[in-house]
Amino acid sequence: MLPDPIQNLISALERLPGIGPKTASRLAFYLLRAPEEVPEKLSEALSNLKTKITFCEDCFNITSADRLKCEICESSQRDGSLICVVEEPLDVLAIERIGAYKGKYAVLQGVLSPIEGVGPDDLKIKPLLSRLQKGGVKEVILATNPSMEGEATAQYLHPRVQALGVKVTRLARGLPVGGDLEYADQNTLLRALTGRQEMD
Numbered sequence: 001m002l003p004d005p006i007q008n009l010i011s012a013l014e015r016l017p018g019i020g021p022k023t024a025s026r027l028a029f030y031l032l033r034a035p036e037e038v039p040e041k042l043s044e045a046l047s048n049l050k051t052k053i054t055f056c057e058d059c060f061n062i063t064s065a066d067r068l069k070c071e072i073c074e075s076s077q078r079d080g081s082l083i084c085v086v087e088e089p090l091d092v093l094a095i096e097r098i099g100a101y102k103g104k105y106a107v108l109q110g111v112l113s114p115i116e117g118v119g120p121d122d123l124k125i126k127p128l129l130s131r132l133q134k135g136g137v138k139e140v141i142l143a144t145n146p147s148m149e150g151e152a153t154a155q156y157l158h159p160r161v162q163a164l165g166v167k168v169t170r171l172a173r174g175l176p177v178g179g180d181l182e183y184a185d186q187n188t189l190l191r192a193l194t195g196r197q198e199m200d
């Protein structure tokens, strides 16, 4: 019974993770009565999101839309024989913040989650395996979150990476279980990274 512009916004918001019909309506009506610059800024940010940002063709981290590869993949200062596999671009930022990692990355863009219907083909697993097949990579660090889904994803990747003759390590325990890499403090993350252990 709502006018189309409001109903359309509610429907669009409802598709976002963690937002139900109630929150979607609340946000829509908030935007309706907010000062004009609030929805304007939001709309501008949303339309720039897909036109100005893209994913690196090697590691699937975010990069600006005018380039094919991200700065890390293009850098000659980074060790291409070491690849750290993470779930999201925010995890790359978290590891970069500690400033101790000199290898490259592979961003899966999610984790395996049967409940949410996310299977191996929904993640950037195939591109990772073909990248490894090209050779030159000595070690893959599985740095998925210490959650059930993160563990399952690491367990899935382990034999497949190992089969390509690449050493597979996992971040050391010590990160809060069920926690998120991006929220771990830098010391904990550094310890988990330097104390990584070969998976058997």
Ligand SMILES: [Zn+2]
Binding pocket: 056, 057, 058, 059, 060, 061, 069, 070, 071, 072, 073, 074
């Ligand atoms: Zn990259």
